[in-house]
Amino acid sequence: MLELSAFELAGKIASGEVSAREAAEAASERVEAAEPEVHAMITPTPELALERAGRVDERRARGEELAPWEGVPIAVKDVLSTRGVRTTCGSRILENFEPVYEATALARLGEPVVVGKANMDEFAMGSSTENSAFGPTRNPWDLSRVPGGSSGGSAAAVAAGEGWWALGTDTGGSVRQPAALCGIVGLKPTYGRVSRYGLIAFASSLDQIGPMTRDVRDAALLLSAIAGHDPRDSTSASAEVPDYLAELDRGVEGLRVGIISEMMGEGIEPGVREVVERAARSLEEAGAEVGEAHLPHQEYALAAYYIIAPAEVSSNLARFDGVRYGMRVEAEGVHEMFRRTRGRGFGDEAKRRIMLGTYALSSGYYEAYYAQAQKVRTRIIEDFRAAFSRFDVLLSPTSPTVAFGLGEKVEDPLAMYAQDICSIPANLAGIPAISVPGGLSEGLPVGVQLMGNHFAEATLLRAARTVEEASGFRFEMRP
């Protein structure tokens, strides 16, 4: 049962061949076995999983029709609000915080069989899950390496079979890069495709919730479950949600695919480049037209991102002040209480970005930094618009490297930031992007990134399915 895809498992639950309870038990056993080595979870929730699975089985027994994703155990990044289950964001400041409401994306799953709240870089800031206040997660492919970040816990949980799939969040690549490093599929939908209600904000204008799955079909299925307009999130799109599964096997005949030149040169490991080139050839062989695409302002994307995201962080993290929930360090006077609570509650990376963002927004520097970064963002959007007038799908590596060693980049924030160089532009432009395993380099998985125009998830999934099939890469539980 542990080797089935989520889609297959859901089918067996719906037909009664496997009960949701059996699946939840299998997942919980797997969590118990793998956690000491992988540490993918901040809070495993075996009782909750069993209770919810029990309800799914009861409903089925009563003759109720189950949604095609129900009963499949899921790991949830600890940045998504879960009613009554502590939600820490990987931070000390929320160590004991239990939300009073459920995130929309989770509520849409009906009776989500949550096996645990997955580890993450504090407030989703990082590319290695080493910034978690609860200790790092290890890559199931090589326990001495990082799983990527910030959804590293979610990615490792899926790779280790601790759940059939997971939800992550992607602000600058945090679904795709860990998916790439852990050999699974990670999809960042179009900004607005999935409600952010209940997603504890990192950078509101960039954040998006995305499926992290064993294969492309599972990604399509999970996206169908969570996509759609939410009246509680006014930035969520009211565009109709297509049937992603139905479109999946239409192939790529006639699809125009552009390889992004600016993401294939310096800084990209040769082994990674080879896998991407192989993916391009396989798309061509399947009937796509492959050409060369350009994003001329790509080189400024990282700089713009590291102004805009911290600016929003400095504001979004202001609510963690010890007044209403979470941690409080008592002190004489309210400002001293704020200061000590935040001083002790936040880790180094959170503090670094709060300071950066505060500076970038302060009067006198706003124009030079924040306003300028927004102009760059507009240029990058225009770059994509031009590229999508020629191509349906853009192709690149997801991450410039395979999984690196734990501790290797901790002392060098800029080297860490460079991990997101291929993934950030999609967030700045709000377009969908998917990472699909394309093969191995040095025995470690390499992710191939496909980007599409706004709301073109169905097209991306078709192309990703083609790459997946041609790569010969099959999901295999590790370690």
Add this chain to the structure above:
Amino acid sequence: MEVKEREAYQAVIGLEFHAHIATRTKMFCGCRVSYGDPPNTHTCPVCLGHPGALPVANERAVELGVMAGLAMGCEVAPRAVFARKNYFYPDLPKGYQISQYEEPICTGGHIDVPTSSGTVRVRIRRLHLEEDTAKNVHVGTSGRMHGSTASLIDFNRSGTPLMEIVTEPDIPSAEAARETALRLRDILRAVGASEADMEKGQLRCEANVSIRNPDGSLGTRTELKNINSFRFMERAIERELRRQREIVASGGTVRQTTIHYDPEDDEVYETRSKEYAEDYRYFPEPDLLPLQLSEEWVEGLRARLPELPEAMRARFIEQYGLSEEAAGVLTAERELAAYYEEVASQVDPRQAANWISGDLRALLNESGLSISECKILPGHMAELIGLVQSGDLSRSAAKEVLERSFETGERPQEIVEREGLGTVGGDELSGIVERVISSNPEEARRVREGDRKVVGFLIGQVMRETRGNADGGKVREILMEKLGS
């Protein structure tokens, strides 16, 4: 001396208002807006600023904000952007307030303000939407934060829709400032945008006060905070202007500070230095899309604008022949104006104005009721005034009937009949006069002999017999006729 200084140091005043928008629910969530309910009974993850909760703009608040702007002749922006205003305070649950900054919903416009020295046109710089903060309650001492043992926070107010209205510094006196505030209140009430009751905190005002030096240069401005009544507003500004004039006249310079007025001792105090401007780090709120306000939508609201106080006042004077003052009183409240118009359509409009702006308003003030809670229906009010006009009810009896009807809601005619309060007249009155003459022969004789001073005594006797329910003029007429003088 005083007058000369005033001329030398002309006042330059700008006002900033915060008005609660009269919506049923909060600015960015569905919680009920309420005053006086038990603390923290109308809250949700959004207005408590819980992690992950997102704001959704209240459409009705946007409508009412635009209507207020239109009523003042503002331009409505086709695109308005919400912004975050970042600062730390315990009653600010998100660590920022959602407001508008570079692209407010309304700009321009004006209010024409009548003052004792002519009408002043006060330009409106901007009108924008924002949310209110929660409310801190400091316990342990006098209610001030300093020295208190604990602070409690009531989040019922958190997220209440507000509009901020900022005037240009066009206001030349404390009196004009007060009148501006009153006119603004009337406009907000007229369009239904706010109840704008200062005492209830629904309308809050800050004044930027400075004086123009004799050489024409503008002095440093101070910010007068916490003005919570129209009466104190004028006094506070007057007091602050006096302070500034005294400083400058004695060769000093005014510091840029925040000023607090204490009505107890009619004194102003500097509360904190404003030499360092606070940096709110405004930026566009990424959780809300810009408001797109089509011309069609704006024109739809414009068409729904009611008659505004200024126009209504002018019409009342013209149509009903009322004094400026009476027209002002009757048009200050929308419901009162409507009530008046209904009564005035049935009886003499000037009499109606006297009764409603006088006796009825006195009763309302005493009881603390609003006109919409008043038990006397407009038809009954007209009936009462009609009885007085026809001479069937004396004015003093009518007052008694008014009070009864005010309490019970009974028809005036019924009260008059049951209590026998109707005017005594005709044969009955004749009879009474004759009886009074025969039982006071001495006084009657003196009147016949031309002693006019005693007439009043006899009239008084007749009035006593009728328990006041006779027309004094009529009694005198009959009396004189019977005494043949």
